[in-house]
Amino acid sequence: MVIVGAAIVRNGQLLAQQRAWPADHAGQWELPGGRVEDGESDEAALARECLEELDVAVTVAGRVGEDVPLPKGKVLRIYAASLVSAGEEPRAVEHEDVRWISAQELDDLDWLPADRVLLPALHTLLASP
Numbered sequence: 001m002v003i004v005g006a007a008i009v010r011n012g013q014l015l016a017q018q019r020a021w022p023a024d025h026a027g028q029w030e031l032p033g034g035r036v037e038d039g040e041s042d043e044a045a046l047a048r049e050c051l052e053e054l055d056v057a058v059t060v061a062g063r064v065g066e067d068v069p070l071p072k073g074k075v076l077r078i079y080a081a082s083l084v085s086a087g088e089e090p091r092a093v094e095h096e097d098v099r100w101i102s103a104q105e106l107d108d109l110d111w112l113p114a115d116r117v118l119l120p121a122l123h124t125l126l127a128s129p
């Protein structure tokens with residue numbers, strides 16, 4: 001099963017969201033996203049999840065890093081993305097918090113373990129023009 005995540009970048013900053021649940025992951029940070037449903041493309045799943053979780057429309061671009069294995073045979077797959085309307089402010093619909101993160105702050109966040117594996121690729125993404 002594929003879990004897709006969106007690396008949404010605006011003005012050199014990455015959008016991260018803080019989990020409100022389950023208890024053992026509450027407070028930890030992740031990228032917006034979720035499970036790809038049957039018959040759904042990765043891109044469509046990302047667009048749907050960003051609308052549900054952040055109430056924003058996104059444009060999905062290329063892959064970021066490699067698939068990261070998750071427990072129970074799942075994989076985490078990240079795509080670069082951008083807001084359709086750059087001025088629109090994402091809001092935490094079902095999360096504790098949502099925040100724009102600079103490259104300097106990236107390593108200091110308490111990321112979910114799989115996301116930590118992707119930090120080098122996320123640094124590369126933020127460094128690219």
Ligand SMILES: Nc1nc2c([nH]c(=O)n2[C@H]2C[C@H](O)[C@@H](COP(=O)(O)OP(=O)(O)OP(=O)(O)O)O2)c(=O)[nH]1
Pocket residue numbers: 003004005029030031032033034035036070076112113114115
């Ligand atoms: N969305 C997201 N999930 C992540 C990331 N890193 C990571 O390990 N995960 C894990 C946490 C969860 O076990 C799983 C995604 O679950 P989810 O609860 O966000 O997805 P979902 O809404 O589609 O799941 P569900 O309610 O259908 O069970 O992937 C990440 O960066 N973003």
